[in-house]
Amino acid sequence: MAVPKRKMSKARRDKRRANWKLEAPTLVSCPQCHEPKMPHHVCTECGYYDGKEVISAE
Structure with missing residues (x-):
C-alpha cells in the first residue's frame, strides 16, 4: 500500500490547491x-449560425 514517507508541508500542499480558478466564458x-x-454556438438572440437561420427567433 502506498504510504507517504514524509509529511507534506503546508506550502507544498497549498501550491497544488492554488490552481482551482474560474475563467469567464469567451464571448464573440x-x-x-x-x-x-458563445463561439461555435447558435445565437440566442437572432437564431443564426454560420450565416444561416437555424432556429426561428421571435
Whole structure:
C-alpha cells in the first residue's frame, strides 16, 4: 500500500490547491445582430449560425 514517507508541508500542499480558478466564458459578437454569443454556438438572440437561420427567433 502506498504510504507517504514524509509529511507534506503546508506550502507544498497549498501550491497544488492554488490552481482551482474560474475563467469567464469567451464571448464573440454575432455577425448578424452583433449581440455577444458563445463561439461555435447558435445565437440566442437572432437564431443564426454560420450565416444561416437555424432556429426561428421571435
